[in-house]
Structure formats: C-alpha cells, structure tokens
Amino acid sequence: MRGDNNERLTILSDAEKTALYGIPHFDDFQRIEFFALTETELALALGRKSLLAQVYCLLQIGYFKAKQAFFQFSLNEIASEDVEFILQRYFPGQTLAKAALHTSEYYVQRNKIAQLFGYRMYCTSDLPTLQEKAKLLARTDVTATFLLAELMVFLIGQRIVRPGYSTLQTIIRDALSAERERLEQLVEAAMTDEARQTLELLLAHENTLTELAALKQDAKSFRYRQMGVERQKRLTLKPLYAIAKKLLPGLAVSQRNIAYYASLANFYTVYDLRRFKPAKTNLYLLCYAWQRYRQLTDNVVEAFGYQTRQLEDETKAQATQQAAKIHVERQQATPRVGELLLLYVDDTLPDITPFGAVRHKAFRIMPEDALRSAGKLLTETPVSQMDLRWQAVDKQSGLCTKNLRPLATALEFASSSAGGNVWLAALTWMKTVFDRQQSIAKQPLSEVPVDFHPKLTPFFHLKLTPLIAV
Structure with a gap:
C-alpha cells in the first residue's frame, strides 16, 4: 500500500x-x-x-x-x-x-x-469512533481483512448499519498507515548508531535474506549438516535479535504484527528495502530478526530434544539387553557351579586325593575358561542398571560429540527450579571450557561446580567421555 x-x-x-x-x-x-x-x-x-x-x-x-x-x-x-x-x-x-x-x-x-x-x-459523526477503533485494532493485527471483520462486529454490536465499502476501505487504509508510522517513529527514536550499522550489514549482500530463509526439510531428520546450517543462520541473526529484543517490547506491537512485518522483509527484495525510508526498513528487519531467530531457536531446541531422546532410547535398550544377557549367564552358570560345590562333599574322593585330580574333574564339569568367567561373574559386585546405561553412553561418544554438543553449546538454558541451577552451573562451566577450545578432561577438579553430581541423563555425564570428550 x-x-x-x-x-x-x-x-x-x-x-x-x-x-x-x-x-x-x-x-x-x-x-x-x-x-x-x-x-x-x-x-x-x-x-x-x-x-x-x-x-x-x-x-x-x-x-x-x-x-x-x-x-x-x-x-x-x-x-x-x-x-x-x-x-x-x-x-x-x-x-x-x-x-x-x-x-x-x-x-x-x-x-x-x-x-x-x-x-x-451510519453517519459522519460515527467516523471518528470507527477511526479510533481501527487504530486500536491495528495494534493487534494489521491485516486488512482482520480490521474489516472486527469493524463489522463492532458496528453490529452498536446496531449501526454498516457504511459503504469505500468508507471502510479509507478507514482501514488510514489506520494501517497510522500504525506503521507510529512504529517507524518509535523505532527511529530508539535506534542507536551501532544498531543502525548492524541492520545495514544485513542488506550489504543481495543474498543474505535468501540464505536466512526457512529451511524446508523434514523436521524429524535433524541431520548434522542441516542443523549446522541452522546454527549458522542463528549466529548471523544473534546481534540483530539482541537489538530487536531490546526495542520491540517497548513499541506495543503484537506478535501477530511482528510476524506480518517480518514477512514483508521476505516479500520485498533487498533493492526495495534499501529504497524505503530507513525507519520503515529497520522496522521490517527488526521484526524479521525477532521472528526468524526464534524460529531457528525452536529448530535447534527440537533437534536437541530429538537427539537426546534418541540417545536415551538407544542406551536404555542397550542397557536392558546387556542386563538380560548377564542374567541369563548367571542362570546358566548356577547349576554347574552347584555341581562344582558338590565336589567338596563327594565321599568317593578321599581326602588324600591330589588337588590336580580334583581340578581335572572340575574341568570336566565346566571348562577352564567357562569356570573362570563364571567365577568372576559370581564374585564381582553385580553391575547396576545405571552403570550399564553409562557403559552404553560411552559407546555413543562420537555421536554425542558430533550431534549433541554443538546443539547444547548453541542454546542458552534457564531453569525455574532451584535444582536446575546445579545443571546450569555445570553447563555454563562446560560451555566456557569449549569456548576456550580446551579439553574437559584436562581441567582441574577445583573448577568443577561444587554441587554438581551425576544423574541419569546423557548430557551431564561426569565420566567426561561421550558428550564432553575433546
């Protein structure tokens, strides 16, 4: 318009x-x-x-x-x-x-x-009321069809016969113009020179906005390369989002309108955006940065959740399978171990029987290698389900490092519970180490968060082998 x-x-x-x-x-x-x-x-x-x-x-x-x-x-x-x-x-x-x-x-x-x-x-004295109503509605949604529908509802509620279509066209057009001008003035007043320069960089290259467009893919794939592209886009928009996050809440602009103005940044070419008034272009770009950064963050969060669930499910299945295998081995070894124990009370074996003869007889009941394995299995402390889970996690070290770590370090976590602060402290510490391109395993124990203790969740594995291994 x-x-x-x-x-x-x-x-x-x-x-x-x-x-x-x-x-x-x-x-x-x-x-x-x-x-x-x-x-x-x-x-x-x-x-x-x-x-x-x-x-x-x-x-x-x-x-x-x-x-x-x-x-x-x-x-x-x-x-x-x-x-x-x-x-x-x-x-x-x-x-x-x-x-x-x-x-x-x-x-x-x-x-x-x-x-x-x-x-x-309807009479001309109703015009100021409709104009004011349209301006207020435009702060919620600047789509013309929304304003028309809401004005119709208002007129019916007031029992006023609706005016002609051209009258409503003019009212809505003026309301949309007034809302955009209001926002442009507020943006212009709130922008710093640094913020303007940052936004100008987004228009420095013709293909920048195209490259930041939504990634059209199956959301359940979350492949490493695709998520790498998403993280890079998010990194590009991060300084712009910081500006938008600071300015937009003070402009009294709805989420629906932010989405609308963001769509205009995609609709117009970079050439068009350069020709617009700076305040208008900056409004569109701020809304675009806000909207697109949050979309990209959602993509990364979903990918992190998906990869975590995959790791949880796979390691749980492996641990369960290993526990069942150990249980079967114990069951199979128990009868033969019983036969071995009966050798000690066998009356056919006199006390003067050489131990070597007893051993050979034992080997006929259970081969030497099987006897050693059974003895080790029965004498050692049983492996807990948690230990089996961590063993399974250890085997996924490469996938954790490749998929989970980049996603986790790209996101900013928060917690509304006191217990979550323990994990936040640990995560902050690990991200700091990774930012320094250092190995977690080589960090002094004195730097490890004091209250941090292991729990059954793959990301916070204190054995430091899968996710955080460098």
Missing part, C-alpha cells in the same frame, strides 16, 4: 465483496425464511401508499434480515422468484407494474426498517 490518499485499499475479492454488499440470492428455503414477516414487519410494509412501494418494502425487509444492509435496486435487477413469492403470498391476484422506486421513498423505508430492527444508519 502506498501513501496516496486517492488509492483504494483492496481488502476483499470480488466474490467476497458481493457476498457482503451484494443483493442476497435466496434459494426456496431461504425465501420462505426471510420473507416470512411478523405482524409488525408486515404492518410497516403494508402502510406504504402504493403496491409498488409495499413490494419494495417487503423485499427490503427480507434482504435486511439476511444481511443487515440496504440495497438500491430496480425490480429487474433482482431475482424474479423473489417478486413472484411476495405477490403470491401477500398480494394474491394483484398485478404489479415494474417501475423504479422514488429515491425519497427508498430513504424513508430504509429509516423505518432500521428503526424497526433497532438499528440506526
């Missing part, structure tokens, strides 16, 4: 405009419904002086009940079925000469019908 006051803002398509402002087209059932008049309605129509005026009034009442609007028409411009229905139902046997209704009679009927249904006609 340009600033030309003579330009009409296109809000509705031709079909939508006809549906709202066109004469109703009734089917047989609707004709019965809307032309079925109460005694009061019928008395108003029959109170007109001529048959022609009475028919026009009956038609106007039915049309008003359907659309809460009035229409200037000739009988040749409406469906002949409507006229025939009126004549057969209310004037049987009478013949109507189709002629135009006098303009003064039209206005009289319009006022009486509006009054009958508790409405009043």
